Amino acid sequence: MGVTIRQIAEAAGVSRGTVDRALNNRGRIRPEVAERVRQIAEEMGYKPNQLGRALSMSRNNIKIGVILQGAETPFMKEVMKGIEEAGAEVDNLGGTVLIHTIEHQSAEDVLLAMEKMRQEEVSGIAMVPLEAEEVKKEINRFVEEYHIPVVTFTSDVEDTKRLCFVGQNGVQCGRAAAGLMGELTGGKGRVAIISGYSTNTSLSSRVAGFQSEIKKKYPGIKIIGPEYCFEENALAKEVAEKIFKDVPDLEGIYLTSHGEEGVCQAIAETGKTGQIKMIANDFMGRNYELMREGFIHFLIGQDARIQGYEPVMILFRLLFNGEKPDREKLFTEIYIRNEYTIPERRR
Known part of the structure; x- marks a missing residue:
């Protein structure tokens, strides 16, 4: 990542405007200050950008x-x-x-x-x-x-x-999860949805996509929920535990949001590791590790x-x-x- 005008200004103890005037040889500035700024810029490896110069000259208030x-x-x-x-x-x-x-x-x-x-x-x-x-x-x-x-x-x-x-595209993500869940469960059984917030449109669109695709292609699957964990592992664990208690023959879980560790902990403590087919999102946190341990079967990622x-x-x-x-x-x-x-x- 390149050195910025702000970083040079902080190192030199001057304003960004002073740095701009020194590097672009314009405006009133004491020669000794200009020389010091240019020296600091060179030592920091600053490379001038022509677009930056144009912006600094004309529209520096964005x-x-x-x-x-x-x-x-x-x-x-x-x-x-x-x-x-x-x-x-x-x-x-x-x-x-x-x-x-x-x-x-x-x-x-x-x-x-x-x-x-x-x-x-x-x-x-x-x-x-x-x-x-x-x-x-x-x-x-x-x-x-x-x-x-x-x-x-x-x-x-x-x-x-x-x-x-x-x-x-949250709807498309949910549809992809439904297709994967259909294959994992053989298109039948009870599957729970655990999400983060009902007001988060990214998460709610995943839920909608999952529900519509299951209904269309896998009518043998009965959906439980969605239940909400507010993207907190402790609450996600409680939600999963309640679902396991209410639905002892649960086949799978689609987790649309963060809360993976809590759900997986609940699965482990219930003794259903590998039995509950779980689909989660994003390639970060401990998700890869949880997949290696047999808790998560598929991860759906995004940039x-x-x-x-x-x-x-x-x-x-x-x-x-x-x-x-x-x-x-x-x-x-x-x-x-x-x-x-x-x-x-x-x-």
Whole structure:
């Protein structure tokens, strides 16, 4: 990752504007200060970017806000890496990315974060929304009244004025899980759905896709739930334990969200390791290990990095030179792995 103007400014103890003037030989700046800045830039390995120079000269007030819900889950931590990568690029081009994290799902916290960013005078917002009327209204208000474009990522609220969505096709993911579950169970028996939040549209679309495909292709499967664990392992364990008690002949579990360790612990303590056919999501956390131990039979993955990186860059391209996204929904790839296709353990 390249050295940014901000990093040089911090190292030199000057403003970003001073660094810009020193590196591009323009404006009033003391010769000794300019020389020191250039020397520090060279020592840090800074490579000038022509687009960055143009932005610094003409449009150096671009601020992009990012609102990340569920920030403590393994998946969102991977998404954050993409956000930070995009943030470094925007910073190098003279802009700023402000990141606000929310640990769980909260409409109130989202609204507070949006208002805070409006007061910070952001030029655009990339956000993980949720299915709440007050959030939808606020998105429309930002777009129509404040003229602040909004890009949603990882989950969507398409019945709003948001510019576009970047993330997985949740319905297609759910359908894929249904096909896998149908093969694992022979198309019969009882299968439970455990999800995170009913207000998370990414998760609810997975549930919908799974339900519709099971009904269409595997009428011999009876679906239990969905039950919700709020992406917490302790609660996921409790939910699974209750399901096992109520449905002793359960054949499988489709877990749409984080909570894998809790469900697998419940399976182990019930003595049903390998018997319960389990499909989960994402190649992170302890999921590979849980698959090797026989708890998870299939993992359905997605590109977390691009879901953090691309929303920020879409807004930057729009705000910098008016470049609009070519699609309303930018779906990431869906990947499927089983015990034979996961990476080997590192030695």
